[in-house]
Amino acid sequence: MTAFLQQVREGAVLVVTMNRPETRNALSDEGVVEEFVALCEQVNADLTIRALVLTGAGPAFSSGGNLKTIRQTMGSGLGEPVASRNAYRNGIQRLPLALCNLEVPTIAAVNGPAYGAGNDLATMCDIRIASERAVFAETFVKLGLIAGDGGAWLLPRAVGMSAASEMAFTGEPIDAAQALAWGLVSRVVAPGALMPTALGLAQRIAANPGHALRMTKRLLREGQHTRLDTLLEMSAGFQALAHHTAEHDALLDGFLNRRT
Numbered sequence: 001m002t003a004f005l006q007q008v009r010e011g012a013v014l015v016v017t018m019n020r021p022e023t024r025n026a027l028s029d030e031g032v033v034e035e036f037v038a039l040c041e042q043v044n045a046d047l048t049i050r051a052l053v054l055t056g057a058g059p060a061f062s063s064g065g066n067l068k069t070i071r072q073t074m075g076s077g078l079g080e081p082v083a084s085r086n087a088y089r090n091g092i093q094r095l096p097l098a099l100c101n102l103e104v105p106t107i108a109a110v111n112g113p114a115y116g117a118g119n120d121l122a123t124m125c126d127i128r129i130a131s132e133r134a135v136f137a138e139t140f141v142k143l144g145l146i147a148g149d150g151g152a153w154l155l156p157r158a159v160g161m162s163a164a165s166e167m168a169f170t171g172e173p174i175d176a177a178q179a180l181a182w183g184l185v186s187r188v189v190a191p192g193a194l195m196p197t198a199l200g201l202a203q204r205i206a207a208n209p210g211h212a213l214r215m216t217k218r219l220l221r222e223g224q225h226t227r228l229d230t231l232l233e234m235s236a237g238f239q240a241l242a243h244h245t246a247e248h249d250a251l252l253d254g255f256l257n258r259r260t
Contacts, residue, residue, distance in 0.1 A: 005035045006057075010199060012050040012206035014043060021058025026066035027117045028073060033095050040098040050206035050213055052102070053198045054125060055109040061134065064116025065092075067143075074148075088148045092117060096150040099124040100221065103214040105205050109198035110134040110185065115173075120147060123154040123184075126217065127201070130176040130185040131194045137173035138164075157224060159184050209247040 004025075006017045016039065018025040027033070043049050056062055071077045074087045099106070099121075108125035113135045122128050122136070138155060140147050147155075147168065156164040163182045167174065176188045189197045205213065215238040223231050242248055 003035065004029075004032050005039055007039075011203065012048060012210070013053060013199065013202040014049050014051070015053045015055075015195075015199065017055055017057050018062060019057040021056075021060070023066055024058065024060040024063035024113070025056045025118070026063050027095065027121065028065040028070055028092060030073075033091055036095050037098045040102045044101075044103045047210055049104055050208070050210045051202040052104055052106045053109055053195075053202050054106060054121075055111055055195065055198070058112075059133075060112040060118070061108075061110045061114040062118030062121055063113065064118040064120075064139070092149045095121070096124050096154065103217060104210075105202075105213055105217055107198050107202055109194050110136075111191070111194055113137075113173075115139050116147075117149045117151075119167075120149050120151040120154050123151075123158045126220075128158075128179075128185040129194065129198050129201070130179055130188045131191045132176050132188055133191055134176045134179065134185075134188075135173045136167075136176075136179050136184060137171065138167040139171045139173075141168065142171035209245070209251070211245060211247070212242055215242065 002019070004018060004020055006019045008015045008017075020026070020029070023029060043052060065074070074084060074091070076084075078084050078087060095117075105127070106125040107127045107129060108122040110122055110128060110130045112131065112133050114122050115135075115137045116139045119136050119138055138147065138151060140151070146152070151168070155167065158164070159167070159182045163184075174182070174184075176185065179185045180188050187197070219231065219235060219238065222234060
């Protein structure tokens with residue numbers, strides 16, 4: 001079977017495409033999570049990468065779980081409930097941990113439907129841009145399930161508790177316009193403009209020093225759950241590191257020279 005994730009470098013930007021349109025880029029199939037985990041380790045180790053764009057091949061961004069195989073891979077077909085618990089812990093739950101610990105800014109270019117874990121995958125990214133064809137749904141309740149991939153943590157942080165509750169309790173889809181109104185995405189563009197827009201934003205991000213981008217992302221992530229005094233202490237340490245980089249000196253000199 002071909003790799004699930006296809007990678008293309010665009011300067012300091014890595015464009016990653018989920019490339020299994022025959023399953024609508026399902027995330028629960030064998031090897032998918034392992035590829036994502038390996039990708040995140042690769043990017044964290046490569047300091048020449050400053051931003052990442054994630055999208056899907058075919059008409060869908062991601063359908064989430066593969067309903068044709070979910071019973072045997074994650075559900076009652078495994079036998080005792082403890083087997084299902086371990087399947088989640090050792091499988092799909094490694095995905096949010098890997099992506100939320102990814103050090104570079106990430107942009108989800110949502111080209112089509114993002115359902116269930118596919119919706120949650122989009123919320124694991126820092127920025128979301130949607131095609132007018134994008135549709136978002138937290139569909140788990142429609143199957144008598146809950147968001148086993150951390151959606152209850154991710155979705156309220158993206159849209160707030162009220163909108164997240166509406167999506168999770170109804171399981172009903174929202175279109176790109178509603179996603180924009182709720183803040184699930186930061187912009188909606190025509191289908192043909194999706195990748196140019198996402199890549200253009202990624203290039204503008206990647207024009208900045210890599211160390212500053214990585215530390216800024218870490219502070220934004222930590223700020224979601226840590227105390228203010230703890231975040232201030234981290235900020236002081238990170239800022240001390242930033243002050244002593246050649247990139248900072250060069251940029252500061254350039255700014256002062258322009259003012260002069």
